[in-house]
Each structure stands twice: as C-alpha cells, then as structure tokens.
Amino acid sequence: MPAILALDQGTTSSRAILFDVKGSVLGVAQKEFEQHFPQPGWVEHDPEEIWQTQAAVTTEAIAAAGLNRSDIAAVGITNQRETTVIWDRATGTPIHNAIVWQDRRTAEACYRLRADGYHATFRERTGLILDAYFSGTKVAWLLDHVDGARERAAAGELAFGTIDSWLAWKLTGGDLHITDVSNASRTLLYNIHDNAWDDYLLGILDIPAALLPEVVQSSEVYGNITSISELDGVPLAGIAGDQQAATFGQVCTQPGMGKNTYGTGCFMLLNTGERAQASENQLLTTIAWQRDGQTDYALEGSVFVGGAIVQWLRDGLGIIESSSDVEALATSVEDNGGVYLVPALAGLGAPHWDPYARGTIVGLTRGSTAAHIARAALEGIAYQVADLVDAMGADAGQPMTELRVDGGAAANDLLMQFQADLLQIPVVRPTILETTALGAAYLAGLTVDYWSSLDNVAANWQVDRTFEPARSADDAAALRQRWNNAVERSRGWEAS
8 A cells, every 4th residue: 555644633733644655745734723822821622623623634745645545554543742631431522622742831730749759659650740731630630620520531431531531532432541651651650661551650640440541552453433534443543642753754763873853842762772761961761652562662752832932923913924934034144143032931841841931032232133132042942952962962972973854943053043043963854744643654654564574664764855964063062051131030940
C-alpha cells in the first residue's frame, strides 16, 4: 500500500499527513480550533471541536493525495500531551472542556502536595515534577468541580484520557479506551519503573482506577477504525505523545541521541535507552516509547511557551498579520535593541519550574519598535532552549555536540542561527520538518511491516541545513547573562 496516515493533534490545530515509504508527504490538511481562556492562567479546548477538526482534516488529506481506503496501510496518532478530557462512557459526551497542558489552575494544589511532603514520592515513581503541567491534578480538579463527577467516576460511568485516548475512542466508536505508555507517563499517575498505574499515587489524588484507560505499547495494532468512512477497517497501529513521536521521527532511537521541537512550546528529549535516568537538574525522566516489549526512556526539558509567543504577537499585540511574518519583521533590525522578552505566559518550565512567573518585556526605550519586540520574542525562544541544553549536558555528564531540530519554528532561519550562536554548537535541520507526524507514521508502519526495520526508517533522515555558530563564545555568554537577569525579573510575579 502506498501510504501511512498520521493524525497530528496539536495544541492549536489538528492535522492529518499521509507519508510514503521514503517519508515524503503525499497529502496534508490542517485546521486551527478555538482556544478558551475562562480565567487568567486557565486554558481549555472543546473536545468535540478537536474531534470534528481532526476528522475533517483526515478526509481532506486523503482527498488531496488522491487516495482511498485501500491505499492506506495503517494510522498512527500523535497528540498534545497532558491535556485532560473526561467523558461519559455511555454517551461519549465530555463532562467539561478539556483542560490544556498549559493551564495553571492546579498550581496551588501542587504547592500543597509539595508542602505535604509528596514531591519526592511523585518524582521517584513517575519521573515528573509536581506541577500543574501534568494531567493528574487536572483530573482531580474535574472530579471536584463537575457536579456528581467523583461519584460517577467511582461507579465506572466516566472515562479519563489524554487526547490520544479521546481520538482512539472516537475513531473506533467507543470500542477502545486506551493510552500508550508515553502518554501515560505524563499523568503523574503512572509508575514508569513498574509500567503500571500507581495505586498509591491514585490514592493521594483521590482518583478512582475505574476512570483510567488501558495502557498499551506505542507500536502495535490496537483495533480497526470504524467512524470515518474513508478509513473504515484500517488498523490503528501507533500512538505516541507529540514529543516522543518527534524523537522517533528524528530517528533518535539510540541512547545519547536527542532533538528539540519548536512548536507551541519547546521540548528537548535525550534518549537514555532502557535506563530511566534520574535528573539532578530539574529535567523530567519520561518514557520515550515501547515496542516489541522493550521500554525506552528519555530525559526531557519542557518550555511552555515557544512558538506560542509568535501567535501572541499576532493575536494579542497585532504587530504581525500571520505567524510567518515574524522573521521578516525581526530581521528588519540588526539586533534586539536591548529588549528582552521572557515568554512566561504560562509560567516557566524546565529548568526553573516557576508556575508564578509571568511574561516580561524589559529594556524598552523610546527607540524600541515592534521589530525589536519581534526579535526579542524569537530570541526568547532560543534562550529558553539554551537553558535546557545546559541542564541536559549536566545530567548526561557531557556537553551536547549538535542539536537536531524540528517543528514549525525550525523553518525560521533567524531563530536557528541565533540558537547555534547561543549554544556554540551546530544546529541541524532535517529535510522533513514534520517529524512529529512522521514519528507516529513510523510507529504505525513498523507494526504492519510497511517499513521492515529501523534501518529502513533511518535511511529516510536527511539534512536540509546545518547552522554553525557565527558569534564568539564571549558574546554568547554576555547575551545569556542579560537573559538570566530578565528571567529573574519574571519569576514569582503572580505570587508577589
């Protein structure tokens, strides 16, 4: 069969991409969906809109490629992680909007858990930091704030899932209530060493086990699709959270290989193989994927606001008409004019983990322009990634020698060059930037022998451009010191 279909359900849009055996794109469709901000720091999505947009782009992509059901060997899902949905098992109706990974409403609950001495317990069992970023406290919030939810959950009437679970349920008409290990490992409820839901952690958060999906491998045939006619009977055969999928798509399948994705947020993963390596530098230990009974782990650094800051320039400030305009505006000035923008719109992630930080612009003068702010926004993305690289190198015991990059913002040459300047190492951009969707396609395709081995997959990876450092190490260090000063001014703002 000529194609594998990847459903790439992201934070701001749903996409469907068809790939051939060489990893080339045969067809693609994308739709944005509404972002809901009911209170400051709260972010929600309508789960039904997510499903409707995902179903619509699936049909569009297949039509665009001129294919039909008999041409598609399998479907893989990759998804925004940690975003939390609870729905009625009988009707399939969500009981509330999805609480998005960026949402900070449970920051105080996480603070109380840390104050009660539970931080080390969650860290040791899940590899995660006790933070509102993850799904567990979002589930608890929904059970506490939706009338009757806790009682119905205990009675087995409700189902919890991250977005992969929601899509698998909808694609199969409610036959599958599953999540893969990579998504399960982001919930604060899953023991990554035992590979099982953790009853003790469920007890701490008062979450009934009856609510939870079955945990499956990242690459296996789970069942057949029934609810989209163009895919009727096609096997659903791969699931991975977006960052793990991107790591697989970058073919970082051996220990010591890593990548950074520039999406709504920025996410750096370093493959540690079969070893769940604890971090000493505020990174996460997470499951990368599970195939053929083998679980691979990774160290991860998470930046909450990456490319989303460009959307804010477009939608919040209105200084650009489309996201693609930001590079031209930023390059219209020689430098940032002394302006630094810390994109802490949803707090700061790794390695700071400050839920009370807020977005900050410093260094403004009468000479500052929209172009300086645009440049500072792009540079703010690169500075955050540089902080992750430092932490990753410290945990790994050796500095990173190159950084593989992907995601939409990796197409921005100004950002990639500045990233190489800050890191003082090459930044390598592959020919195919759709590595998140490609990783999901690879996981599904390997299961059904569309690709016969990892060697076949690795042969598809090719370099588009390598960005070499163009600044001196001293200049880079001076810039990063000013950035550190700006970060300190953003920290603890909401709590002050």
